[in-house]
Amino acid sequence: MAKTILEVVDLKKHFTARKTLLSAFKEQERSIPAVDGVSFYLKENETVGLVGESGCGKTTIGRTILRLEKPTAGKILFDGKDVTAMPSEELRKLRSEMQMIFQDLDAALNPKMRIRDILREAIKVHHDITDEEIDGRIGELLEQVNLKRSKLSNFPHELSGGEKRRVGIARVLSVGARFIIADEPTSALDVSIQAQVVNLLRDLQKHLGLSYLFISHDLRVVELISHKVAVMYLGKVVEMGLAGRIATAPRHPYTHILWSSLVGKQSKEASSAVRNVQSGIWGVFDFERAYAGCRFAPRCPVYESKEYPRVCTDPASEPQLRDVGDGHQVACHFPL
Amino acid sequence: MDAPLLKIENLRTYFYSQSKQAFIRSVDGVNLEIARGETLGVVGESGSGKSITALSTMGLISAGPGVISGTIAFQTNGVQKNLLQGLENYVKLTEQDGKVMHVSKNVVGWEKHSDRIMHKIRGKEIAMIFQNPKASMNPFTTVGKQITEAIRLHTKTKDPLEAEDRAAYWLKQVKIDSPRLRLTNYPYGLSGGMCQRAMIAMALACEPSLLIADEPTTGLDATIQSKIVDLLVELKGELGTTTMLISHDISVISRLSDSVAVMYGGTVVECGPARDILATAFESKHPYTTALLTSIPSEQNIKEKGYLQAIEGDVLDTINIPLGCRFYSRCNRVTDAIRKKCESHEPDLREISPGHRVRCWLYFE
Amino acid sequence: MKSYSQISGEIGEFSNLPFWKKADTVDLVYVSYGLLIVSLVILSYVLGMFNLMPHDPQALNLDLMMASPGTSGHLLGTDFLGRDMLSRLILGIQAYFLPGLLAIAISLSFGTVLGVLAGYRGGRFDTGITYFTNLVDSFPRLVLILLVIAAFKPDIYYIMIVVGLTNVPVVASLIKGKIHFLRQKNFIEAAVSLGLPTRTIILKHILWHNCRSLFIIQATLGMGEAILIETSLSYLGFGVQEPMPSWGNMVQSGANYFMQGKFWPSTAPALAILFTILGFHLLGDGLNNMLEGKRGR
Numbered sequence: 001m002a003k004t005i006l007e008v009v010d011l012k013k014h015f016t017a018r019k020t021l022l023s024a025f026k027e028q029e030r031s032i033p034a035v036d037g038v039s040f041y042l043k044e045n046e047t048v049g050l051v052g053e054s055g056c057g058k059t060t061i062g063r064t065i066l067r068l069e070k071p072t073a074g075k076i077l078f079d080g081k082d083v084t085a086m087p088s089e090e091l092r093k094l095r096s097e098m099q100m101i102f103q104d105l106d107a108a109l110n111p112k113m114r115i116r117d118i119l120r121e122a123i124k125v126h127h128d129i130t131d132e133e134i135d136g137r138i139g140e141l142l143e144q145v146n147l148k149r150s151k152l153s154n155f156p157h158e159l160s161g162g163e164k165r166r167v168g169i170a171r172v173l174s175v176g177a178r179f180i181i182a183d184e185p186t187s188a189l190d191v192s193i194q195a196q197v198v199n200l201l202r203d204l205q206k207h208l209g210l211s212y213l214f215i216s217h218d219l220r221v222v223e224l225i226s227h228k229v230a231v232m233y234l235g236k237v238v239e240m241g242l243a244g245r246i247a248t249a250p251r252h253p254y255t256h257i258l259w260s261s262l263v264g265k266q267s268k269e270a271s272s273a274v275r276n277v278q279s280g281i282w283g284v285f286d287f288e289r290a291y292a293g294c295r296f297a298p299r300c301p302v303y304e305s306k307e308y309p310r311v312c313t314d315p316a317s318e319p320q321l322r323d324v325g326d327g328h329q330v331a332c333h334f335p336l
Numbered sequence: 337m338d339a340p341l342l343k344i345e346n347l348r349t350y351f352y353s354q355s356k357q358a359f360i361r362s363v364d365g366v367n368l369e370i371a372r373g374e375t376l377g378v379v380g381e382s383g384s385g386k387s388i389t390a391l392s393t394m395g396l397i398s399a400g401p402g403v404i405s406g407t408i409a410f411q412t413n414g415v416q417k418n419l420l421q422g423l424e425n426y427v428k429l430t431e432q433d434g435k436v437m438h439v440s441k442n443v444v445g446w447e448k449h450s451d452r453i454m455h456k457i458r459g460k461e462i463a464m465i466f467q468n469p470k471a472s473m474n475p476f477t478t479v480g481k482q483i484t485e486a487i488r489l490h491t492k493t494k495d496p497l498e499a500e501d502r503a504a505y506w507l508k509q510v511k512i513d514s515p516r517l518r519l520t521n522y523p524y525g526l527s528g529g530m531c532q533r534a535m536i537a538m539a540l541a542c543e544p545s546l547l548i549a550d551e552p553t554t555g556l557d558a559t560i561q562s563k564i565v566d567l568l569v570e571l572k573g574e575l576g577t578t579t580m581l582i583s584h585d586i587s588v589i590s591r592l593s594d595s596v597a598v599m600y601g602g603t604v605v606e607c608g609p610a611r612d613i614l615a616t617a618f619e620s621k622h623p624y625t626t627a628l629l630t631s632i633p634s635e636q637n638i639k640e641k642g643y644l645q646a647i648e649g650d651v652l653d654t655i656n657i658p659l660g661c662r663f664y665s666r667c668n669r670v671t672d673a674i675r676k677k678c679e680s681h682e683p684d685l686r687e688i689s690p691g692h693r694v695r696c697w698l699y700f701e
Numbered sequence: 702m703k704s705y706s707q708i709s710g711e712i713g714e715f716s717n718l719p720f721w722k723k724a725d726t727v728d729l730v731y732v733s734y735g736l737l738i739v740s741l742v743i744l745s746y747v748l749g750m751f752n753l754m755p756h757d758p759q760a761l762n763l764d765l766m767m768a769s770p771g772t773s774g775h776l777l778g779t780d781f782l783g784r785d786m787l788s789r790l791i792l793g794i795q796a797y798f799l800p801g802l803l804a805i806a807i808s809l810s811f812g813t814v815l816g817v818l819a820g821y822r823g824g825r826f827d828t829g830i831t832y833f834t835n836l837v838d839s840f841p842r843l844v845l846i847l848l849v850i851a852a853f854k855p856d857i858y859y860i861m862i863v864v865g866l867t868n869v870p871v872v873a874s875l876i877k878g879k880i881h882f883l884r885q886k887n888f889i890e891a892a893v894s895l896g897l898p899t900r901t902i903i904l905k906h907i908l909w910h911n912c913r914s915l916f917i918i919q920a921t922l923g924m925g926e927a928i929l930i931e932t933s934l935s936y937l938g939f940g941v942q943e944p945m946p947s948w949g950n951m952v953q954s955g956a957n958y959f960m961q962g963k964f965w966p967s968t969a970p971a972l973a974i975l976f977t978i979l980g981f982h983l984l985g986d987g988l989n990n991m992l993e994g995k996r997g998r
């Protein structure tokens with residue numbers, strides 16, 4: 001049985017809207033519950049895919065695990081040690097085992113440094129090696145992510161989107177971490193290079209036993225690379241289970257909608273039919289309006305077709321994740 | 337037939353690498369055409385010059401030498417206008433075998449001149465959704481202010497309150513939750529996808545006649561992605577917006593585009609009707625297009641969790657452009673009959689059936 | 702496979718003609734003018750220090766009062782006491798050089814520390830520093846200087862310490878702004894999560910890579926400012942005190958004779974001030990453009 005490498009217990013992160021002089025006069029502070037009670041675990045040599053609506057808190061989870069944000073509540077155990085209460089020196093050592101590929105293309109790249117220096121620095125942080133070895137390692141990394149050597153002397157702003165993305169990946173790989181949070185690592189890459197990156201990540205996993213938290217909107221890639229998938233909606237995990245099961249036999253209405261709206265699955269003609277399944281009323285959601293019970297209710301086709309059952313909007317009975325067999329968990333009163 | 341809204345001919349945009357003493361031929365003879373009301377999908381390898389083509393059209397290339405030749409014909413108010421008018425007064429090229437060897441350009445003068453031409457067009461007639469939305473928004477102003485400003489600058493709505501209403505309306509159109517709250521957010525308070533949608537809203541709010549969308553849907557989940565695609569379809573139907581859509585997501589391209597251009601190594605290697613080029617059954621395609629389409633993860637692939645197929649070989653180095661066909665080193669369809677040509681002569685973009693043009697010796701007798 | 706470079710030998714050439722219109726050339730002119738001024742200033746400082754001047758700047762020559770420029774031996778003429786103008790101009794630098802450096806050192810060092818604390822640590826530091834900034838800003842600087850002079854004595858060093866201190870908030874807020882900017886680009890976080898020590902992030906990434914030009918500009922502005930402040934104080938009679946020359950008190954004492962058609966005793970130091978301040982500013986500007994690049998996406 002593989003060891004559990006990361007365990008997230010009831011993690012919460014609420015952002016408060018910036019306090020200005022004006023807002024002090026308003027009665028309550030507006031708070032955005034970006035992550036609202038999320039629990040999951042990750043085993044060694046395993047990939048967990050994290051998908052969900054844009055803005056549902058995926059990146060925030062990644063950032064809190066790395067302690068770039070302080071969680072509002074909850075625990076994060078890495079190798080059994082609580083990250084949330086770690087002194088900064090220990091935290092810094094932890095960075096050699098835990099890395100994140102940032103969603104933002106420019107994030108990791110100091111605009112004033114050449115690509116070569118950026119990679120060199122990343123290698124040097126946790127490895128005490130000579131300059132020749134570093135150069136060798138850089139060459140190796142470039143080959144892995146299929147980037148031309150001639151780009152080494154460029155500054156970040158002189159690269160195309162996909163090239164920046166690959167530098168970002170190379171930078172993270174250079175550290176040699178055991179656990180990598182990959183926040184949309186394949187965005188901005190063409191399908192061929194995307195395939196290479198996905199293959200590379202899986203190769204590394206096979207040979208070095210890496211674990212990934214793989215955040216992506218590309219459901220096909222998620223299904224392919226992940227062992228387990230967690231689906232998030234508005235700061236909560238609504239469904240979690242084996243990748244194949246989530247993709248082919250989803251139980252939560254949101255998961256179902258998500259997978260069926262894959263643009264490729266619909267031809268121009270058929271799309272209207274799919275849209276009916278998706279419920280025509282994908283209105284915008286109002287954070288300021290307090291929701292009671294299930295967060296998905298305002299958009300839920302099941303809720304609608306069952307003629308608005310009380311239990312879905314009862315504040316006392318917010319659906320909790322429960323097992324529906326084989327470790328497949330769903331948070332819905334009427335799973336499909 | 338109407339003249340196309342945008343016609344790019346033989347566009348070249350180079351950069352200069354001081355350390356290598358060489359040109360980076362990012363865009364090297366691009367030809368594109370977008371008819372009014374159409375959507376042109378642009379696909380191609382990462383680094384093949386898609387964004388640089390778009391930025392050249394917007395007149396936003398800031399590093400030297402920048403745009404050095406070509407014409408960009410754009411229709412405004414029924415008048416055809418060359419956005420690169422007068423370029424030749426500022427640039428002197430020395431060519432050899434049809435390749436540019438030496439450039440002397442008065443960069444400063446050209447930029448001033450270009451700014452004069454683009455002044456009325458940028459943002460108003462041509463709006464662009466940038467590839468990296470977080471970096472393209474001003475981190476020190478709220479999202480609302482930025483969109484409102486754009487609206488007041490580029491549309492007839494001048495009243496601040498009215499403009500704010502419009503901004504909220506467009507945020508709602510791109511499915512951003514609680515748009516009023518988001519108007520007061522700074523870009524760092526938005527998630528990646530929200531930022532992207534705010535960018536889309538800002539571009540659409542200017543009601544341009546040509547929209548250049550550089551990977552508008554990468555950071556969005558499937559549901560919202562499909563909603564944004566719907567929105568673009570709707571705009572196309574209602575307002576007749578013309579779009580140049582750059583994307584790596586073939587499914588988005590195939591749903592939206594009427595025609596497709598495939599780019600490789602700074603040139604267009606194939607262009608034509610979308611349904612032909614993207615159909616797997618369609619035979620006469622450029623070898624790169626075929627290879628690209630087979631790299632898309634298939635259902636089978638996903639089920640078996642098999643390895644994905646990538647195009648063999650290295651990506652093209654735009655400093656070292658090969659003499660012959662740019663795809664030669666990776667091409668698996670070279671026949672003995674044409675090998676010599678492939679190796680030493682670059683094919684031109686030739687029409688092989690009505691509306692379908694390919695840059696490959698295979699199809700030329 | 703042959704590539705294009707192999708047959709032509711050279712892959713490409715790019716020349717930016719005409720060269721005087723090239724943006725970099727303008728900066729080069731700025732910087733060379735600035736460097737010229739700075740070296741003149743340093744040279745004068747050294748000459749003054751070792752007393753290597755054409756004449757003794759303090760020697761009175763009552764026979765040759767108000768000699769016009771060009772009078773034998775006196776390139777710039779003499780003042781109302783017959784002292785050599787050129788020598789006094791050279792010696793005048795003494796009044797600015799070290800005190801100016803002191804002001805710059807104070808504003809940059811304290812400003813950097815406060816700015817980094819406010820930007821990097823944030824929270825209470827930030828609030829505290831904001832209050833401090835507002836406090837300093839709300840108090841007219843000249844009044845503050847006059848108070849200090851009244852409390853102690855009219856010494857250029859005291860004045861420059863005050864000038865340096867009042868510039869601390871400016872530098873601090875600039876650095877804070879820069880850090881906020883980088884933070885919003887997620888770049889600092891990426892460096893943190895890479896596991897870089899805080900020291901490296903602050904010293905190398907923030908200060909060295911991203912604040913260099915800021916330092917240069919502030920330093921050059923600071924020098925110019927030191928000269929200006931002293932000049933205005935001299936007018937009030939609180940600057941460097943006679944017989945020690947400073948450009949400020951030279952202008953002031955020379956101004957009395959301006960109406961009599963004897964323009965040089967005031968004009969020479971005034972022009973010196975003008976060209977020197979211009980030099981420092983252009984140096985800062987040019988260096989900034991060279992380091993930062995004028996245009997950027």
Ligand SMILES: Nc1ncnc2c1ncn2[C@@H]1O[C@H](COP(=O)(O)OP(=O)(O)OP(=O)(O)O)[C@@H](O)[C@H]1O
Binds near residue numbers: 015054056
């Ligand atoms: N610094 C912040 N201040 C205020 N709100 C924030 C901040 N960072 C994130 N948020 C909010 O938290 C929510 C979740 O954001 P997050 O970036 O985690 O989304 P995401 O799931 O990664 O979305 P995407 O797929 O679009 O990147 C969003 O509503 C966002 O507006």
Ligand SMILES: Nc1ncnc2c1ncn2[C@@H]1O[C@H](COP(=O)(O)OP(=O)(O)OP(=O)(O)O)[C@@H](O)[C@H]1O
Binds near residue numbers: 352362387388389399
């Ligand atoms: N300022 C610059 N200086 C030097 N080279 C540059 C500069 N800007 C872009 N390039 C190079 O030009 C090439 C084309 O870039 P472009 O951004 O157009 O690619 P793209 O097709 O948009 O790729 P992607 O899909 O990755 O975004 C890249 O190889 C890039 O490195």
Ligand code: SF4
Binds near residue numbers: 298302312
């Ligand atoms: S609990 Fe009710 S509203 Fe929520 S997802 Fe299930 S059926 Fe829909």
Ligand code: SF4
Binds near residue numbers: 665669695
């Ligand atoms: S021209 Fe030759 S090398 Fe190029 S794509 Fe066609 S067959 Fe392949």
Ligand SMILES: [Mg+2]
Binds near residue numbers: 058060
């Ligand atoms: Mg995100």
Ligand SMILES: [Mg+2]
Binds near residue numbers: 160162387467
């Ligand atoms: Mg691009």
